[in-house]
Amino acid sequence: MLNRLLFAPVNSSSLAAYRIVFGLLSAVALIRFWYMGWIERCFITPQFFFKYYGFEWIQMWPGQGIYIHFAVLIAAAFCIAFGLLTRLMSLIFFLGFSYIELMDQSNYLNHYYLVMLLAFINVFLPLASRWSVDAKVGLVHGREWIPAWTINLVRLQVATVYFFAGLAKLGSDWLLEAQPLNIWLTAHRDMPIIGRIFEFTWAHYAMSWAGFLFDTTIVLWMLIPRTRPAAYLTIIVFHTFTYLLFPIGMFPFIMVLMALVFFPPDWPLKLIRQATPTVPRNIMFAWRPTVAMAFAVYAFLQIAIPFRHLLYPGEVLWNEEGMRFSWKVMAREKSGDVQFRVQERSGGRVWYVSGSEYLLRHQDLEMSVTPDMILQFAHFLKRKFALEGIDVAVFAETMTSYNGRMAKPLIDPNVDLTGEKESFWPKTWVLPQPDGEPHRVSFKRSAR
């Protein structure tokens, strides 16, 4: 069974199609990022970057270097799509994309993380074995057959996104209170054609359950040949719907196209009506323990990392401990405010600092509900005042609304954050999530 899962010969056309789609999608996403002016906004304008724990050493390119960085990435993405120097370009793309992903936590998006992981595994896949310049000019051997682990690794990666996104919704707020969809859908009641049904609570429940069942089971339906066409149609409908309702950029496109990997490995040949060869008897891939071990380790990490929040007390959707890299996609409604009370240790002077005085809006917005970013900014303020020769304590005054509950402080306002350090240990200065059921909004037509 395991041998078959990893080393059975499969047609290489699916992996080639995946390479082309990945390269083109990445290029489009990066060009769009550039076109929208987000390079300037996310990487040049900020005077402060929120670093990932352990990656504080990553520094921004001087001057306009980030534009060159993006240009190289776009070129690498096209090279991947065309299969030109594929492995080298995959490595460059992975390193380059990871750099921009790791530069600032406030830019974190689940689909960027997905691209980063796919870029990583691309380095090890025989992406150029078909429909590539590399194979054409003889840089690599063109191959009709590749071991199954290659395509199964991509499947595993895409499957984790769906499965854990579904698991994140397994909670009473989502399933029993229809939150946060109750809030989100009510606000979209003027959407053409179907908007009217969003006024009704039953629709919020129906869509909460549908979303949960879709995410948790769609991979299963995609793996069963008989249900696969209907499942893929559902994927298209589902992601089109989320694209229309929520500002999630490239995510729906990425998922719709990446889900193609669940089709049989020869699906591109069938699509272009080429004859699909049967596996010759003489093609066998030997069991390679290193490959099997690497696959197992990678699979373990992909499952363990999203579950790491279980090691922390409290609700992950509130305290964010174990939130990132866990595919908790659109799982909660959280909005809030943070003001920093900066207190001089010797003179007793007090200042109130809003994040907006130093941060860009998207940074301030992310920070306002994210404890580790609040901690980083408190340390930034300490350093800022130290430059003026003032030793300060920094306290965070927060108010955070969670799934429609009345706002409560997220951070203990009596804790001097300059005395706290970032670590993987639970953050004792993060207050517990609010109790009680969330408020449910219900739309009332006004006769006014």
Added chain:
Amino acid sequence: MRRAIELLILASICVACSDFFPRGTVDVGNEAGKTIPISIPDKATIDPQACDYGDFPSDDARAKFLWTVTSQSLCPKVREFRYYMTLLRLATDQMCVAGEEGNAEKDLSYLWSRTIATYEYLAANPVGPLSADMRRLGMEIYAWPDFNRFAAKAEVIKAHKQGGGYSMNLTPARKGLASIELLIANPDMTLQPGPSEEFKPAEIEFNALSRVERRAARCTVLKAYLNDAALYSEELYNAWSANGGAYPRQVLARIQSGEAQVVLNELSDGLYYMEKVKDYKLGLPLGLSARCTEAKCPESVEHLRSGQGITALRANLNAFSDAILGSAARPGFVELLRGVSRDDLATLLDAKVNAIRTTLKELEAGPSLDKQVLAVDKSQCVDMMSPAPACRMFFQLKDLMAFWKSDVLAALDLQQPKSEIDGD
């Protein structure tokens, strides 16, 4: 033939200009109750057609709110701002001719306060044209607090040296209402030293000029500043006017095509100006902002020179509370909260805004904002119970914005402004 064409073109230009500046006379009462005869252009008077957008019957409070707030609340303010900008230009022209005779300087001061009151209303609710293109129009008109407070000084020296050849070509931070104020509030046009507290030779030379010469330079620069600001006020007006860009009609079209939530979010984004009010207009002078490393920074009070700091606060708060509370004829955000069964939040929001309005009344009963700031006892400036109204308002705004960003936004599914970057 060629001469005739030239004459025709010249005549056309004159007609076009006269259309903008035909002379009429209206009486404008000043604060002292005196009457000032000011010639004003017909087109600059309040054009009843400009905001005549009519009603939009809808049983959806959100659609009605968006329609009325843009067409009946903000549009008339844009029209009023353009009106006062025009009066300000005319009063400047008269002052430059009449010199110090009559009430020219007083008229100018009065019109300045009216201009500020109308613009600050718009600044606190900068939707559509004022928020488009990275807030370009707003920056051109009034780049506060990011403005160069010494630029006007350099300009008058330049204007004196260049005489009739003076022309102005400045970036937003060096012109606009912030610089205009520095000139209006300085009728003697004596220059003060910069941050180094030492006069530069050019400044000493300028101060040694006769009062008439200094005032002439002031007139030249003031006119240039005002003409420039008027261009942008005209652009703003055209974007809102029913005869121009008709921004409210664009809002209506978007509501009808199912974008009401997006427009509502844009309106909510604009209201974040109250953060600026809290941090810069109150926090900074009170020494509660990190940008002030002294005990207090009263010199940072907005409109310090003209003493209109409280006028600006009132206008900002009026814009905010008009959008939040609405009126008898017009729904506000509280109505929207009630519309989604969040009466509890609506009541709280109403109470918080009204508490700030009460504090504002106390503030208005006192001396100018900088004087009130100076009188504040910082040891008691700690929360919403602070005895000094300026302090109390700071903490009330802090509390209100936290409530807005958490409970209110969540209930109405509004997003905080986030520079249009993707999310998931």
